[in-house]
Amino acid sequence: MRAPLSWLQDFAPIEADVDALVDALDDLGLIVEGVERVGTGLDQVVVSRVLEISPIAGADRIRRVVVDPGGEPVEIVCGAFNFDVDDLVPLATVGTVLPNGMEIGRRRLRGVTSNGMLCSGRELGLSDDGEGLLVLTGTDGAAPGVPLAEALGIRPDVVFDLTVEGNRPDAWCMAGVARDLAARFKLPFALPEVELEAAGPPVETLASAVVEAPGLCPRLTVRVLDSVVVGPSPRWMARRLVLAGMRPINNVVDASNYVMLELGQPTHPYDLDRLGAPGLLVRRAHPGEVVRTLDGVDRVLGVPGRGLGETGEDCVICDADGQPVGIGGIFGGASSEIAETTTRVLLETAAFDPMAIARTSKRLALRTEASARFERGVDPFGIDRAAERVCQLVVASAPGARVAAGVLDVRGDLPSPVRITLGAHQVNRLLGTELSASEVAELLGPIGFRCTPAGGDRIVVVVPTNRPDVRPEPHGVADLAEEVARLYGYSRIERRRPTWATPGGLSTYQAERRRVREVLVGLGADEVWTSSLVDERDEDRLGVRIPPVRITNPMAADQAALRRTQMGGLLRALAWNRDRRQGDLRLFEVGVVFWPPDPSQPPTRAGSEGGAGVHLPVERELVSAVFAADGDDAAVALSALHALAEELRVADLRLRPQADGAALPGLHPSRSAVVRSGRDGPVVGTVGELDPAVVAEFGAASGRVGWLELDLRTFLHRDLVSRRPEVARPVSRYPSADVDVALSVDDAIPADLVADALRGAGGELLESVTLFDVFRGPGVGPGRRSLAFRLRFCAADRTLTDAEVGELRARCVAAAEDEVGASLR
């Protein structure tokens, strides 16, 4: 909202300097987005009469103009062509600094001296018109030598651009802003006096008012004016509207807009003679009813839209015959608009149900100055003053106009004023202040909350009807506390650091998730963050087979689904960097992927009624990594898995290739494996390599790309995945002995099962089993390979003898032969 200071001063003698006002407004919760100084820089601009216009040789875009600024004639070079001899135009004399900062100097152009500048409205900061000069011919009070500001009645002013929060409908007008400022500066505040002479015939004889939908329109008033002459508004009013950001239209429409800006109450004027039948009828729209609004668009009403709470109820304003002439509280109709020919005006001033306005406005995507105010809540008892004020302004601008006697006033259930018994202790309990009841009353009184002592530290507060945001008790106590805090000043409230006995901390999961990141960073991987909103076709191309969770209202087709995997984002990230010739690309992301809801899980509460609830999508938190540096492959990804397991003490992870080669989306079928906890434990993730076809399709890399993904909620879950005990084991003081065994084993037997067999047989004396060589080829036989293990034996209490080691070795080999069909080479 744009609020000119001069307008605010109508209500209170506000005199503080601009910086102090900005601080006060901010501190009152009326956020100052900008401050504009207008009407300055005009001190040395005078009205002048054009005496002579002549061309300049060799120039066709500029002319020599001689003007009379009320003294000696002055020679000017001018590039505008929208005036003639004898016109009155503004002259900025030499030395003037215009509002836009331009300094006027004496210049010589094509042999002609320019002793000043003739100005356009834009150059003077008075209008947007920069096409030609601001021609003043015909303006009252304009004569050569008269200062321009005086001729136009312009005083320097300051316009505050304010944002008013949704809970402050009362402050969304000049009077409301002034009321808050007056309270802050302890100044008297008064609304404009309205004295109306109702000289016309009784309003009942001219129009009718009927409300069939009092739920949607709890109050409707109708006033009528006749003998109205429609024409331009008085200059002061037009100027204020322009400063406030509205376009002047005619004296009737402008009066309505002016009052909306001044008091916050929208009103709507109709041409009474263009209504099908004189009067208004307010009803619910019939299902599918079409109303053509002022902007010429046909609006379909009465049809419920999507979403919760949508009833499809719309309020239409009709003429007395029930023909729609507008959408109540939102937009007028084209058929009964005020025109130059209008002589009789019907003025509708009403209150509408805020929620109904909000629903209709949202569904029709039709937000107007009026709807924005009604949906926040307009004072149903401010209607009378607003209607009278419009009538007063119309009469003032159209001498001879008469106001019909009386008001048609249809009232439904109007809220009665909220009364709250408030204890100062309740305020202090929320704010941490130590205010007394009388101090609270002194803060609330000036903004219209009537407070009377109620014994002890209590007062009874009557909430003004322009404050629909203040709820009844008990919640209203908090609302009043906010008002107290606001007027007291948030900055004056003490700052206290609360303390409590319980320590802060991360959960084990959260702490370990951080360690996962650190391990990957230590392995040379950069952490990325890719969007959760993806193109589902990208993931289909990876072979993801679970259906996606789709977005009802996506912003773009390639962001219309929730990601089911992080692989797509990582592939795109690789491609992005590869395209920019970046190397050493190892990337990882920790994030959530979404799978369709699982009906076997308990539903989640969906709305206030409770009901059956809804099954939310399944969210899985994953760490996913791609290894695409030179020479990276599945083995690198595997070593990353080992590093993670080592860091987190995760014991006994097992790798199992998928029997069905295509089961792992996007992965190389014979260089990838699922990762399980133990031989039969839960799957915790996948490791291996990306399918070369997928890598090529995304342009992600030229060579192999290693892949690792872990479901963190499983991987880090101590009940699902076992950890190495955190109990210290003594280290042997005696030397260990290494023996190597090369075993020929069938290709179908994973090497870890061979190691298991060796370990089982070696028992406590077997300190470690390390695979150090794999060989396929001559001498091993088809379908088999040689696995070379180094067995390290060590005892805690002695040095093992050669004989003992030899026996242990034999026992291990025998176990491998028995359990996995190995044969010693």
Next chain:
Amino acid sequence: MAGSGASDPNRTLGDLDALAAAAARTIEQASTTAELERAETATLGRRSPLAEARRALGSLDPEARREAGRRLNDLWSSLEALVARSRAELARQERVAALVADRLDLTEVVLATVRSPLRRGHRHLVSTTRDALEDVFVAMGFQVAEGPEAETDWYNFEALNIPPAHPARGMYDSFYLEVGEPETVVLRTHTSPVQIRLMEAAVAADSIPIHAVIPGRCYRRDTADASHLPVFHQVEGLVVDEGITFADLAGTIETFTTAYFGPKVHARLRPSYFPFTEPSAEYDITCTLCLGAGCRTCSGTGWLELGGCGMVDPAVFAAVGIDPEVWSGFAFGFGIDRCAQMRHQVADMRSLLESDVRFLRQF
């Protein structure tokens, strides 16, 4: 001479069937794509018997020519389809064979031979910022809580005192999911639904007080620009305890501001509106660029807007069943990405989402 050679229509048609059958056998016998190429040339190429037969059609009388021509075309296209099918199948087989030949049993990788990198990677700026903020709050005695990113209308809006069609919903332009009834499931527009979950759980377990911060990913239908992303990160705080006041809130905001941004950065609170807090405030911090002197970044005010906060609204307490006569509380929230942007002077927030390592490796 009647009944002889190519001019006998019946014979020509009979020949065609035989030729086609032979051609199909040749194609089907191809077991590699290279063999298939040769089979295609042999059966459908310019010198193939069928091509010869097509050329011979010209010598038939018009009636016979039409019939034989149609027949030949049918056979021709079915053979072409056969070639295409065989080619796709062979390509698939060859791809599978190549992948199988490329086999690596991950259980027999000799880890000692895997190259270990000397380069250290980098954490994402948003993720380190989140950790740093968590650490500040943990040191102040907060737990860190998390919750789902897809939420029901109840948790994201209604329990937070934002009923359906409430104008305040305009502040949070939401993505709705195709789950359940229309517009019942949203991508959370803030991490506040976790506040509701925390309070519900604490009521159920009779374990109030609550001192928690809630970091996480949020979504709003905002067009991406230098200072907005439709997918962004937020951290919120919630304290519910006995005797908690607005003064505690103001002190908490000031403490974490100074702790995270440094001793020269302070906070100020201004009245604002949020449906879920009352009184509500927005808070600004000293401009991190000019330290309050006034510059272009802060539009000369010396302050930068950081987040919103307030005392938990009694309607929210009512929704979760907390007695506001016994307990009071405050909540606050702000953008993690925005924090990172302010502290590190990131000109365009979109660079956080681009995964460009030239950006990421600076942090």
